[in-house]
């Protein structure tokens with residue numbers, strides 16, 4: 001099916017054929033997996049994919065297996081027409097928007113699980129989440145056969161899990177991590193920011209502000225894990241009804257440091273906190289990323 005000059009595939013075999021056709025034209029295939037409600041962060045991933053491949057697919061699929069029973073699967077925003085326009089404007093070659101039954105055929109009982117990287121951070125608070133992520137991404141890789149797939153570092157743990165899944169399953173795809181796109185005040189752009197009231201939106205800024213304080217302290221030589229986490233916590237706790245975690249971990253293994261530990265040269269500090277009705281996540285890699293709020 002063609003709408004304007006971007007193809008929209010809902011049918012799995014037609015989509016496979018489109019990817020096969022691109023490869024038979026010797027075009028590199030790039031994949032940007034999304035759940036839709038596209039924003040400038042997603043557009044940056046599409047542009048990154050276009051720099052690395054000619055035939056760029058944006059998948060739009062709100063994946064039920066990565067949501068817990070009390071999470072926002074049903075109310076997750078689904079502005080499909082607008083998303084297609086955004087893909088078209090960004091220069092994507094096609095949109096893949098399968099049905100749930102297509103991706104999980106009746107009787108489906110196979111799951112992909114990555115162990116240690118999926119255990120800390122969101123793994124503690126969203127049981128089964130990364131199994132859902134690894135499974136759907138493996139299915140998307142199987143259908144698409146991409147040379148390259150681009151993921152955001154905003155979901156840092158997800159990026160690490162997907163990299164490991166691709167490596168362990170011997171998939172010939174390069175997994176690329178793209179830096180987090182932020183609002184001018186430092187808030188990480190997210191499809192879930194639409195849940196925030198104007199007050200919540202102001203409060204949400206405390207998350208990147210806290211992370212900025214940690215980056216600055218790290219630059220001043222602070223290496224105590226507890227002290228760095230405390231800088232973030234003191235910003236976030238006044239505005240959050242529930243902090244799931246503020247933890248610091250090795251940037252590659254995601255092994256969490258205890259509060260007395262001295263961290264190394266590259267560690268990720270990650271936050272998940274509820275602000276108003278939204279559960280927001282953010283992170284920075286100390287020793288690599290600059291402060292999200294430069295003026296902090």
Ligand code: AMP
Pocket residue numbers: 033034035036041042044045150151152153154155178179180181182188189190191
């Ligand atoms: P989602 O649609 O939220 O599942 O995200 C799809 C992809 O976009 C994931 O790889 C995310 O990490 C990435 N992404 C989401 N928000 C941002 C952002 N602000 N900056 C960069 N990448 C992002």
